[in-house]
Amino acid sequence: MQKQVIxxxxxxxxxxxxxxxxxxxxxxxxxxxxxxxxxxxxREAENxxxxxxxxxxxxxxxxxxxxxxxxxxxxxxxWVTYLVINEVKNLFNxxxxxxxxxxxxxxxxxxxxxPVLENLYGKENIKIIxxxxxxxxxxxxxxxxxxxxxxxxxxxxNSETENLTVCPLxxxxxxxxxxxxxxxxxxIRIKEYAKRTHPMVEYFKKNNxxxxxxxxxxxxxDVHEDILVAIK
Numbered sequence: 001m002q003k004q005v006i007x008x009x010x011x012x013x014x015x016x017x018x019x020x021x022x023x024x025x026x027x028x029x030x031x032x033x034x035x036x037x038x039x040x041x042x043r044e045a046e047n048x049x050x051x052x053x054x055x056x057x058x059x060x061x062x063x064x065x066x067x068x069x070x071x072x073x074x075x076x077x078x079w080v081t082y083l084v085i086n087e088v089k090n091l092f093n094x095x096x097x098x099x100x101x102x103x104x105x106x107x108x109x110x111x112x113x114x115p116v117l118e119n120l121y122g123k124e125n126i127k128i129i130x131x132x133x134x135x136x137x138x139x140x141x142x143x144x145x146x147x148x149x150x151x152x153x154x155x156x157x158n159s160e161t162e163n164l165t166v167c168p169l170x171x172x173x174x175x176x177x178x179x180x181x182x183x184x185x186x187x188i189r190i191k192e193y194a195k196r197t198h199p200m201v202e203y204f205k206k207n208n209x210x211x212x213x214x215x216x217x218x219x220x221x222d223v224h225e226d227i228l229v230a231i232k
Contacts, residue, residue: 005099005117006129007103007127007129008020011193012193013145014138015131016102019131030096032098034100055082056078058078060076074196084113104200107199107203114203123209130213131223133216135190138190144162146176148170155167
């Protein structure tokens with residue numbers, strides 16, 4: 001198969017999910033969203049048998065990880081990395097090419113996930129996009145954001161969508177993400193991004209991965225067009 005991986009990262013609210021979904025549809029890539037993997041794990045953890053997982057001799061409590069996530073703090077990197085690497089390997093074995101929305105998220109993760117991606121897909125087939133927006137734009141977008149209950153689509157906040165109550169894509173109810181998108185939690189998430197995620201730029205440079213920076217404050221269509229140019 002013609003191998004391809006696109007990694008999109010950036011601050012909360014930068015449009016990672018939206019742009020990844022557009023690329024998935026346009027290029028036939030599997031949309032890999034760490035947040036959905038985590039949400040699935042949190043649901044399964046309600047079953048006592050699924051609550052604890054042991055990684056490298058250390059036991060992680062998935063419900064405690066859920067509390068971190070709801071507070072805006074990044075969940076434990078070893079646990080997330082374990083989930084991501086397993087998922088990547090499974091998808092590769094199924095012949096899937098990927099667009100990763102917001103993954104990896106920390107230096108710990110990137111140091112372990114990127115070698116796996118490089119080994120499976122080849123460095124030349126990996127494109128990295130950084131969507132840049134200002135902190136005040138993150139707060140504005142996320143405090144107004146809604147998602148649908150069924151497929152977890154994120155609905156952009158603008159004059160055309162502010163009165164929507166159902167998702168135009170699947171018809172399910174639109175809701176706010178409890179705790180995660182309140183203003184104080186968003187501020188924590190911004191600090192977490194600056195401290196733990198943005199430093200990945202230096203990792204990419206040191207390991208000869210080119211990072212294409214895109215202005216994420218443009219319209220969705222303009223951001224999408226810039227990404228298409230950047231990945232050619």
